[in-house]
Amino acid sequence: MSAARGPDVYVGLMSGTSTDGISAAAARFLPDGDVLGVELLGFVQQPYDASQRARLLAAMESGSARDYCMLGADLGGWLADAAAALLAESGVARADVRAVCSHGQTLWHEPGHSTWQAGESAVIAERLGVDVVSDFRVRDVAAGGQGAPLVPIADALLFAAPEHWRALQNLGGIGNVTVVPPSRGAVDPTAGVRAFDTGPGVAVIDAVARRVRPQLPYDVDGQLARAGTPVAAVVDALLAEPYFAAPPPKSTGRELFSAAYTARLIDDCRAARPTATDEDLVATAVSLTARSVADAYRRFLPEPVREVLLSGGGARNPVLVESIARELAARADAPAVRAFDAVFFDGEAKEAVAFALLGFLHVERRPGNVPGATGARGPRVLGKLTPAG
Structure with a gap:
């Protein structure tokens, strides 16, 4: 009898510059020679309503410490909602999810100095009871890189x-x-x-x-x-x-x-x-x-x-x-x-799958950046882990 397979599904969450909404994808990554294969198990898009989008856009222009504090927590809840909707629609059990991998929403990006992605990972972990990997860009920036783009690792390994x-x-x-x-x-x-x-x-x-x-x-x-x-x-x-x-x-x-x-x-x-x-x-x-x-x-x-x-x-x-x-x-x-x-699957899911991959690489302790793309001093494991409990 073969050993039971542990949780091996990764959920990627992406809220992009367009601020249209949250893309959520569930994927399993499979060794395929020197690269990886990917099985897309589910994909949903959760549009922002007018008030949510207005808060995000306002935060990119100006805001108080209170505004940012509350937005970070609320956005964590919106991201958790998108992940929960994905799991319900795809039929993926939470017990099969190794990690939720959240890019969050970029509020400010200062190449060469700092970058800020909002969306509180602790809220996501508490709501879903699953490990969360988040805040992927900051390590690359700390290593002298631009912190972007981060999708190239998926383009190289998957596409x-x-x-x-x-x-x-x-x-x-x-x-x-x-x-x-x-x-x-x-x-x-x-x-x-x-x-x-x-x-x-x-x-x-x-x-x-x-x-x-x-x-x-x-x-x-x-x-x-x-x-x-x-x-x-x-x-x-x-x-x-x-x-x-x-x-x-x-x-x-x-x-x-x-x-x-x-x-x-x-x-x-x-x-x-x-x-x-x-x-x-x-x-x-x-x-x-x-x-x-x-x-x-x-x-x-x-x-x-x-x-x-x-x-x-x-x-x-x-x-x-x-x-x-x-x-x-x-x-x-x-x-x-x-x-x-x-050639592959719904292109709207591509970036969410890429962040799921970054979470997979974090768990595997493998580098997630491509120094030739970001300018970082070398390969780095990206992201921060928020345990489920």
Whole structure:
């Protein structure tokens, strides 16, 4: 009789820069030669209501110690609710969960100095009765790294192509890319892996859409952008922002692509084109994201990338996807642009699975960062453990 298997399911929780809600994924990781296989057992998304989202956004702009104290505890409860909903929907028993792995919500990110992710792990552990691994970014920052992006370890261990170079482009609130060499024959799957934030993903697009259509959470199916024409001169000027020309490793967030940045884009469009429509403003934001992605590839990706897999909320915007494909087609070695979903599983689950993997690596005492992506002094075990009891 074989020995009973211990708890081996990891629950990843992700609240991204877009502040749309919490993504929760349950996964099991399986050895597969030099890399890992992944079995996705369940995935749910818990949207934030208007008051929750307003509190998160307000905290990124200003707040009191009391505000932050209360938000941290409440967000821990919201994260626990998302994990509980995932377990109920997927049928995964709590006894089978080795750890809940929570990224929390980034409130501030100061590359080279500090980073702050809210969402009290003690609340999650108390509510669920399961070990929690959280606060993944700070160790990399302490080791001289950017603390971001952290998804590259999953891209290298789970999503590499056997025979060719692949770029995995996430289009969350912020856009980030990981470039992964072929996995077949690789002694170290992370060798040669590079990653960085390309700039805005959907944060600016969503913010502009909400400014012109307050009743909408975002530009649904890209309808506004498709009816508009970008103000190219404004995109040209915005791409002169020093961040875009800075070499990797680098990371960014709402500290740069803020409400003030959105207001500047709108004002500049109306100044450059007095007849600019609301649809033109959204189309300009889409063009900014698409061109920033293509510009980053042109500047910083010399690798022979054969395909680009798109994931995140922006991969659901057909106009943004078409724009990125069109911009990348200008390359002499134009890569194929495909949805992550077409090769693996629901791309919306990808980052939650990545944080589940980081929790798995923490438990296994294996490094979770890729120094070539973050600039850290070396590999580090990431995260902090909050025991169930």
